[in-house]
Amino acid sequence: MNNSFEHPKPSLTVDCVIFGLDESNELRVLLIQRAYEPFAGSWALPGGFVKIDEDLESAARRELEEETAVKDIYIEQLYTFGNFDRDPRGRVVSVAYYALINLKNHPVKASTDAKNAAWFKFDEIPELAFDHKEILVKAIDRIRAKVLYKPIGFELLPEKFTLSDLQKLYESILGQQLNRRNFRSKMLKLDLLEEAERQTKVSHRPAQLYKFNKRKYEELSRKDGKFIFEIRFQQRDSKGEEDEID
Amino acid sequence: MNNSFEHPKPSLTVDCVIFGLDESNELRVLLIQRAYEPFAGSWALPGGFVKIDEDLESAARRELEEETAVKDIYIEQLYTFGNFDRDPRGRVVSVAYYALINLKNHPVKASTDAKNAAWFKFDEIPELAFDHKEILVKAIDRIRAKVLYKPIGFELLPEKFTLSDLQKLYESILGQQLNRRNFRSKMLKLDLLEEAERQTKVSHRPAQLYKFNKRKYEELSRKDGKFIFEIRFQQRDSKGEEDEID
DNA sequence: TCAAAAGTGTTTAGTTTACACCCATGC
DNA sequence: GCATGGGTGTAAACTAAACACTTTTGA
Numbered sequence: 001m002n003n004s005f006e007h008p009k010p011s012l013t014v015d016c017v018i019f020g021l022d023e024s025n026e027l028r029v030l031l032i033q034r035a036y037e038p039f040a041g042s043w044a045l046p047g048g049f050v051k052i053d054e055d056l057e058s059a060a061r062r063e064l065e066e067e068t069a070v071k072d073i074y075i076e077q078l079y080t081f082g083n084f085d086r087d088p089r090g091r092v093v094s095v096a097y098y099a100l101i102n103l104k105n106h107p108v109k110a111s112t113d114a115k116n117a118a119w120f121k122f123d124e125i126p127e128l129a130f131d132h133k134e135i136l137v138k139a140i141d142r143i144r145a146k147v148l149y150k151p152i153g154f155e156l157l158p159e160k161f162t163l164s165d166l167q168k169l170y171e172s173i174l175g176q177q178l179n180r181r182n183f184r185s186k187m188l189k190l191d192l193l194e195e196a197e198r199q200t201k202v203s204h205r206p207a208q209l210y211k212f213n214k215r216k217y218e219e220l221s222r223k224d225g226k227f228i229f230e231i232r233f234q235q236r237d238s239k240g241e242e243d244e245i246d
Numbered sequence: 247m248n249n250s251f252e253h254p255k256p257s258l259t260v261d262c263v264i265f266g267l268d269e270s271n272e273l274r275v276l277l278i279q280r281a282y283e284p285f286a287g288s289w290a291l292p293g294g295f296v297k298i299d300e301d302l303e304s305a306a307r308r309e310l311e312e313e314t315a316v317k318d319i320y321i322e323q324l325y326t327f328g329n330f331d332r333d334p335r336g337r338v339v340s341v342a343y344y345a346l347i348n349l350k351n352h353p354v355k356a357s358t359d360a361k362n363a364a365w366f367k368f369d370e371i372p373e374l375a376f377d378h379k380e381i382l383v384k385a386i387d388r389i390r391a392k393v394l395y396k397p398i399g400f401e402l403l404p405e406k407f408t409l410s411d412l413q414k415l416y417e418s419i420l421g422q423q424l425n426r427r428n429f430r431s432k433m434l435k436l437d438l439l440e441e442a443e444r445q446t447k448v449s450h451r452p453a454q455l456y457k458f459n460k461r462k463y464e465e466l467s468r469k470d471g472k473f474i475f476e477i478r479f480q481q482r483d484s485k486g487e488e489d490e491i492d
Numbered sequence: 493t494c495a496a497a498a499g500t501g502t503t504t505a506g507t508t509t510a511c512a513c514c515c516a517t518g519c
Numbered sequence: 520g521c522a523t524g525g526g527t528g529t530a531a532a533c534t535a536a537a538c539a540c541t542t543t544t545g546a
Binding site: 182186200202203204205206234235236238 | 507509510511515516517518519
């Protein structure tokens with residue numbers, strides 16, 4: 001392959017918005033602290049330049065692993081940011097990816113190119129380098145919309161989880177309290193959760209653990225034209241808040 | 247701005263998937279016939295190289311106008327295609343855009359870089375250059391999904407249209423027959439259509455013409471948390487087809 | 493008077509919402 | 520024995536689906 005076009009070209013980068021859940025089932029995002037200029041010391045999304053012989057998604061994975069040690073995850077393309085003034089170094093177009101990961105399976109440590117890597121709560125996000133705030137906002141919008149009609153939330157949880165874990169996850173992504181009984185019945189009616197064992201060693205009634213049956217979900221999506229995964233609640237003319245007080 | 251990064255860079259292009267409706271309310275896509283190598287003579291999506299000081303969306307608009315004379319339309323980013331072997335000339339990453347346009351307001355003519363430009367029905371799409379077939383498929387998937395929860399269909403219609411026009415549009419995008427009475431009542435219940443005059447000079451009962459009230463849609467989307475635009479039909483255990491025979 | 497498309501209402505089934513109390517465990 | 524979160528059922532309101540005949544016009 002020759003690659004000798006005449007005209008000047010933009011540089012091409014990838015950036016990754018990685019979401020994870022913390023111990024209390026709150027959504028967090030993975031940021032790195034930049035080691036080099038521009039924006040040295042600032043927090044930013046992990047990412048970097050695409051190599052000439054590398055697919056975009058591979059580049060995203062590589063940069064993510066290089067900077068945070070997170071690897072072997074499922075990522076999805078978010079959007080491409082290409083305003084001509086978005087990078088002080090010159091014309092840089094960035095293809096953004098996002099992923100939802102299970103925080104426990106993917107320990108984070110800062111490595112090459114990054115001074116530091118850490119998980120941030122949404123309400124504690126610092127100023128970010130470049131237009132990374134805009135990218136992050138777009139990613140949040142995307143998962144908020146997507147979680148309603150695709151079972152992406154399960155990517156964030158360990159293999160076995162309780163319905164309360166799942167509900168807190170939805171509440172955290174949607175930024176909205178959900179009614180417990182309705183959440184449970186809607187989720188169970190989808191018939192995509194398999195019972196595992198019960199919890200042990202909790203100082204309250206032990207909860208049922210479930211596993212998400214991904215295979216079944218995929219079969220239904222393929223075969224059954226009528227099957228729709230949908231988790232959406234509307235709240236009738238919201239006068240009273242929350243779940244009732246017993 | 248300096249733009250002197252050392253490493254070799256991919257080239258960056260934009261491609262446009264433009265949808266329009268023909269006289270019989272069938273969906274079509276705008277293709278050009280390439281004037282130059284590679285793939286000279288092949289049909290392809292309109293598009294071309296991004297200039298160094300040009301935003302991505304501007305590039306998409308410029309290329310579209312250069313090749314097809316279509317201009318002043320609302321376009322939206324679709325996806326970025328960057329497999330390293332997608333272009334025989336070397337490494338080329340392409341940011342794809344899509345748009346839905348009203349065919350009558352935007353006459354098409356081939357110009358610079360294109361031998362020819364024409365609207366194709368979905369079942370008559372020829373072999374396309376590069377990975378443009380894949381881009382097109384992704385665009386169709388996108389509008390099929392989006393038309394269910396955003397009123398994008400109206401972009402395809404003239405200002406005033408009948409409910410039958412609108413229904414045919416939905417049927418054409420979704421590839422599915424819809425029940426006329428249910429379609430009408432669902433659409434009217436949204437309360438986003440304004441009555442205009444009636445049809446004249448048709449050799450059957452003249453239909454009511456409507457205009458889409460975009461302002462009202464936007465207000466409701468902003469203010470009313472409960473408001474959801476949704477046009478989706480499920481068909482109960484599909485035994486009988488079509489509308490009943492009178 | 494015919495052809496062609498517009499227009500309309502109701503019943504039924506299914507889904508969504510709202511809501512309050514008892515249960516099981518560890519400490 | 521108490522604190523903590525787990526677990527459950529139902530009635531009422533609403534929404535979606537199915538379905539057949541009459542109307543209006545031009546030719």
